[in-house]
Amino acid sequence: MKSRDQEYKEIFIAEALEYYDALNRHISDLEKSPEDEQLLAEVFRLLHNLKANAKAIGYETIADISHKLETAFGLIRNKELIFSDEVVTVLFDGIDLLGEMITNIDGTKEVEPSPALLRNLDIIINSQGENTSELSKVQKYYTSKNLSLSDLIYIQIKKLDHLLNLVGELIIDRDRIFSISKELDHDDLKSVSAHLYRITEELQYSVMDARLVNVGSLFNKFPRIVRDIAVAEKKEINLEISGSDIQIDRNILQIITDSLLHLMRNAISHGIEKADIRKKAKKTPQGNVTLSAQNDRDTVILKLIDDGKGIDQQEVRRAIVQRGFLSADAAEDLRDTEVLSYLFEPGFSLAKEVTEVSGRGVGLDVVKNAIDSIGGRIKVDSKKGEGTTFTLFLPTSIAVKGALLCQVEENFYAIPLMHTDSVVALPTSELHEVGELLVADINGETITIVSLRELFNNDITQYSVKKNQLDGDAQNIIIVTYNNRKLGLIVDKLLRQQDIVIKALSKPVNTIEIYAGVTLLGSGKVCLVLDVAAITRYFIARR
Amino acid sequence: MESQNIRDKKDKVAEERVHLIVFKLGNEEYGVRIDQVKEVTITPEITRMPKTPSFIKGVSNIRGDIIAIMNLEERFRIERPSGEIPTHSYTLVMEAKDYTMGFIVYEVPQSLTLPVSNIDKAPSFIQDININENFIEGIGKHEDRLIIVLDIFKILTSDEVLQLKS
Numbered sequence: 001m002k003s004r005d006q007e008y009k010e011i012f013i014a015e016a017l018e019y020y021d022a023l024n025r026h027i028s029d030l031e032k033s034p035e036d037e038q039l040l041a042e043v044f045r046l047l048h049n050l051k052a053n054a055k056a057i058g059y060e061t062i063a064d065i066s067h068k069l070e071t072a073f074g075l076i077r078n079k080e081l082i083f084s085d086e087v088v089t090v091l092f093d094g095i096d097l098l099g100e101m102i103t104n105i106d107g108t109k110e111v112e113p114s115p116a117l118l119r120n121l122d123i124i125i126n127s128q129g130e131n132t133s134e135l136s137k138v139q140k141y142y143t144s145k146n147l148s149l150s151d152l153i154y155i156q157i158k159k160l161d162h163l164l165n166l167v168g169e170l171i172i173d174r175d176r177i178f179s180i181s182k183e184l185d186h187d188d189l190k191s192v193s194a195h196l197y198r199i200t201e202e203l204q205y206s207v208m209d210a211r212l213v214n215v216g217s218l219f220n221k222f223p224r225i226v227r228d229i230a231v232a233e234k235k236e237i238n239l240e241i242s243g244s245d246i247q248i249d250r251n252i253l254q255i256i257t258d259s260l261l262h263l264m265r266n267a268i269s270h271g272i273e274k275a276d277i278r279k280k281a282k283k284t285p286q287g288n289v290t291l292s293a294q295n296d297r298d299t300v301i302l303k304l305i306d307d308g309k310g311i312d313q314q315e316v317r318r319a320i321v322q323r324g325f326l327s328a329d330a331a332e333d334l335r336d337t338e339v340l341s342y343l344f345e346p347g348f349s350l351a352k353e354v355t356e357v358s359g360r361g362v363g364l365d366v367v368k369n370a371i372d373s374i375g376g377r378i379k380v381d382s383k384k385g386e387g388t389t390f391t392l393f394l395p396t397s398i399a400v401k402g403a404l405l406c407q408v409e410e411n412f413y414a415i416p417l418m419h420t421d422s423v424v425a426l427p428t429s430e431l432h433e434v435g436e437l438l439v440a441d442i443n444g445e446t447i448t449i450v451s452l453r454e455l456f457n458n459d460i461t462q463y464s465v466k467k468n469q470l471d472g473d474a475q476n477i478i479i480v481t482y483n484n485r486k487l488g489l490i491v492d493k494l495l496r497q498q499d500i501v502i503k504a505l506s507k508p509v510n511t512i513e514i515y516a517g518v519t520l521l522g523s524g525k526v527c528l529v530l531d532v533a534a535i536t537r538y539f540i541a542r543r
Numbered sequence: 544m545e546s547q548n549i550r551d552k553k554d555k556v557a558e559e560r561v562h563l564i565v566f567k568l569g570n571e572e573y574g575v576r577i578d579q580v581k582e583v584t585i586t587p588e589i590t591r592m593p594k595t596p597s598f599i600k601g602v603s604n605i606r607g608d609i610i611a612i613m614n615l616e617e618r619f620r621i622e623r624p625s626g627e628i629p630t631h632s633y634t635l636v637m638e639a640k641d642y643t644m645g646f647i648v649y650e651v652p653q654s655l656t657l658p659v660s661n662i663d664k665a666p667s668f669i670q671d672i673n674i675n676e677n678f679i680e681g682i683g684k685h686e687d688r689l690i691i692v693l694d695i696f697k698i699l700t701s702d703e704v705l706q707l708k709s
Contacts, residue, residue, distance in 0.1 A: 330578045335640050411591055456593030507642035509602065509611045512594050518602060518609050526590040526604050 012057050013105055014152035019050045020099040027088075027095060034083040044073045050098070062101050065113060068121045069094045081124060090120045157250055160211050167204045174200045178422050194443070197422070204417075208397055211251070215293040215300065216244030218253050222264065222291055229268045236275060236286040237268055243293030248300045249397045256302075256392065259367040263304050263390050264289070266364075271308030271388055281385065283307065295396070302392040311382035313339050323348060340380050344368040377504065395502075403500045403519075404478060405527065406491040408452045412527040413491075414500050414519055419532035421479040421486060423494060428470055436464035437539070440488060442479065448539050449477060449488040455514075460538055482536040489535070502529050559659045563683065564635065565690055566648040569621035574655065574683060574690045581636040581643060583652055586612070603645060605636060612645040618698075637695050646695075657685050662692055 026043045030036060051066035072091060075081035097113055174196055181193040219241050230237040272278075272287030279285055290305040316339050320331045325342060342348055344364045371378045371392060382388040402417035424442060431438045431449055438449040451465045458464075470490070477488040502517040504510065516531035563574035564583070589601040589612050598617035602609050612634060616623065634645040635652060662681040678698050683690035 326578075333578065338640060341641075409591075411593075503609060505602070506608075506610060507639075508644070509592060509595060509599065512592070514594055515592075520604060520609070525588070526602055526609060528590065528592065528602075 008057060009105070011152065012053055012059075013102060015053060016050055016062070016102045017099075019046045020095070020102055022046055023095050023098075027091060030083070031088055037077070040073060040077045044070060044077060047073060059101075059105065061113060062098060065094060065098055065101070065118075065121075068118075068125060069098070071125050072121065075125065087124050090117070090124055093117050094121055157211075157254075160207065161251075164207050164211070167200070167207050170200050170203070178424075182424060208249075211249050211397075212247040213250045213253060214244060215246045215248055215253065215302070216241075218257060218260065219244050219291055219293070225261065226264065226268065226289065229265055233269050233272075234274070235268060235272055237272065238284075238286045238288050240288070240290040241292070242290070246293040246295055246300055247396070248394065252394055252397075255370055256394065259370045259392075260291075260302070260304070262364075262367055264291075267304060267306040267308065267388065267390075271306040271310075273309050277309075298396050300394045300396055302394065304390045304392075305387065306389075307387040310384040310386050310388055311340065311343070311380075312384050316340065316342060319348065340382060343380060344378070401500060401502060402497060403529065404497055405495040405521075406476075406478060407493040407495055408456065408491050412495065412521065412525060413452070414498075414502075414527050414529045415478060415480060415489075415532060416502075416516070416529065417497070419480045419482055421481045424477050424479065424488075425474050426477050426488075427474050428467060428472065431467055431470075431475065433466055438465055438467070440477075442488065445486065447479065447486045447488050449475075449490060450535070450539055451490045453490070453492070455535070480532045480536065482533045485536055487532075487536050487539055500527070500529070560656050561659050561662065562654065562656045563690065563692065564652050565655045566633075566635065566652040567650050568616050568619065568648070570624050571621075572688060572690045573615075574692045575635070575637070575695045576692075577654065579637055579695045581638050584634050584636065586632040586634045586645075586647060600647065603634070605634075605645070608643065610636070610643050610645050612647060614647045615698075616647075639696055655685060655690070657683055657690075661685065 023043060023046050026039050026046070030039050030043065033039070047066050047070040051063050051070060054060075054063040054066060069091065072081065072087075072094075076083050076087075081087065094117065097117060101113070174193075178193045178197060181189040222241065223239055226237050226239045267289055268287065272289070273281070273283075275285040278287065288307045290303065292303045292305070294301050294303075313336055317331045317334065320326050320334070320339070320342050321328045325331075325345060325348075326334070331339075344367070348363055348365070368378055371394070377393040379391045379393075380388065381391070403414040404417060404420050404423070405412055405414050407413070426440055426442070426449075431440050438451070439446055440449050441447075451470065454463060454465050454469070475490045476492070476494050477490055478494070479486055479488050481487075498521075500519040500521075502519050504517050505512070505515060509515075513534040514531055515528050516534075517529045519527050519529055521527050562577040564577050564580050565572055565574045567573070584605065587603045587605060589603050591601040592599060592611075595601075595611075598614050600612045600614050603612050615621075629649045632647050632649050633651060634647055636643060636645050662683040664681050678693055680692045680694040683692050
């Protein structure tokens, strides 16, 4: 695996080269039509981005040159510097130098900017084109104009979705081949299927990995958005962003984009008070908004915290009554946390006036629906006068997960494919009793075999299975892995593989360790999702 | 706390009435305040959930929400008069602070309004019987019926339910 730094560096180089190409294109056009403001603005923007990116990753010289060029184009834009031939030459040289430095980041020798060129740049910036006579001829020792293509490609997410589906189907076939090869007991076939097994597994993880993006790719859009909303609302906002490097499935990020934007607008427009009111409340005149991300097991937790006026419980209670959700008495009896949950009801809004950016009737219910749809959760905490926190709990990977469905007694259970290793039908005679447990030799590995039926029906401390308790001559066993440990689960029936959307169990049954959640099958039947990690832990501890 | 409320309200307005949903457990009639009941429905298919106490019958899909279903008779160890479990049942969907749960009853629950003054605070001897831990808010009297008013919120938040562990 490449380190994250290396990955960032590659992304930087690819982006920077793109900027460089665009700069070259635009500046050539600009030479023909120096009056084109749009082109100028675009060049200015590209240089600015390049500067910011270079600075962020620590390439100070590139940032420095970009900054000088940006300043020069800034002057040209403000008509303080004339886009004359001499100036154009210097600018072309500067951009070439940038290109040279970017392509050589990975190279052996670092490109040193020519002092003459730097001096020329300084001259045009400082003298504002009056003393072009001082410009010296720059010797181009970096003339080798290599044509090179970017190391990064853009790909439609649709193609990745399709790829993931294909991998899912491949895994079903793989598992079948695996069990057939066992039955046939053919050495070549066995080794090929073992190889196929490893490759498909790696393929699956690679495809999932390819779909992960940094939360930062969304967070980075917020400084600008916040600025615009703040300006429209005539408020000063100090935005803090943390956890930008947390990774999450791209589709999940896409689905919550609008929600996060909506929450941010609410926070600034309704949450943060005007500066004078804040001063009276002994707060800083700028409103503070924090956008943070963190990882917790398979969950990414996004928080949007503002230190604004908070949500007035009484006002919400009044609105609940006004909008006819509850009678006045019932609203008064509501507990505080319950009161806030009404904010997510369709058609519920506290906004008294429609401002430019919020209060147009798109309520928090839309936000909640979006988050529910990916199997996430949203929570709001607020204290009057102190601010509001929205917490989004999101699955790291797309909530649609491949799972193996099986049946134990009358119930269906799902085991996420992430944790399944293989499926075998093992003659009961190949199981051996060791103490209270069963073990089997599967592909040369000694694996503990657990009867799910016994596990479900007995207290874990009394778990004991003897061979004569098992039905039939052969057992359907799903081999699961967790933390490189394998465990075989005996099920009554193997059903099929299916994509499922895992929902969290709600209280009070959310604390039962062996369940990772619950899912609804197409038929509307409820299917419990087993937590392989928890089950494995029981038996590893026992051994 | 709830019984305190009742007394407070009694002091204020003598005629204040309370709206109950009344259902039968065993031979007796029980009631819960209507604002704690989200809906009453014919019991949907219940998926048994291993590793839970027997009074948790499992989970059900109610309009896309998956909620736990509890049998109050088993929970309170109330014996069925006939000993048989009817095939047909109803589920009272109740809301606690941050979750929803279903309770099985075997007869169609009824709605009943009675003056708050008709509900007596539970006498202390009731604490001895199976329905323990102050789950009883009071004893309501309506004509010649006696209705045991449950504080469903306390049932839902009682440690026993919340600390379900396998």
